[in-house]
Amino acid sequence: MSTSFTLNGKPITLDADPNMPLLWAIREVAGLHGTKFGCGMAQCGACTIHLEGTATRSCVLPLAAVAGRRVTTIEGLEGKPAKAVQAAWVELQVPQCGYCQSGQIMSATALLAQNPKPTDADIDAAMSGNICRCATYSRIRAAIHSAADSIQG
Structure with missing residues (x-):
């Protein structure tokens, strides 16, 4: 089929x-x-x-x-939130092993498309289903905030 x-x-x-x-x-x-x-x-x-x-x-x-x-x-993935997230990921050196990062970036981009100025609680809720075995969660959160700031101008 x-x-x-x-x-x-x-x-x-x-x-x-x-x-x-x-x-x-x-x-x-x-x-x-x-x-x-x-x-x-x-x-x-x-x-x-x-x-x-x-x-x-x-x-x-x-x-x-x-x-x-x-x-x-x-x-x-394209558009302003995607480019901002990808740039923040690189700038803040988010990945270690990198295996989970495509899923992390997809979740972060969806979050910023719906909520361009998320709080820590918003980020935690949106990203809660994404596991990073290298535990780069603080860098992920920082990168999402950085991307949000970039989108805001």
Whole structure:
């Protein structure tokens, strides 16, 4: 069966089992490897993508659920919040191992798109589903604040 949707701003049709997790469809069928597998249970956030602009775990979402919808992966992330987050990540040297960072950036960007001036509590709530095994949480929070300041001008 085939599923058609918009992936990173471009229409795409993937010939795959509609019950296949979106994560595997993105990685193995579409060939985009920036979205990572972490736990397979939507608990760690490594697989975070944007579904219609909302941070969503792709490891438990069936491919069929995105039919006709807009999906953005780390490879397709663009716009002012995305550029500000990516610049802050580099400036503050957020990653250590880097494995979780695509999911962290996707969650942070979704947060700033909805709330351009988040408090620490807002950041903690939005990022609570993203696990960083290197424990760079303080740098992640600082980078989100820096990105928010950059967006504000």
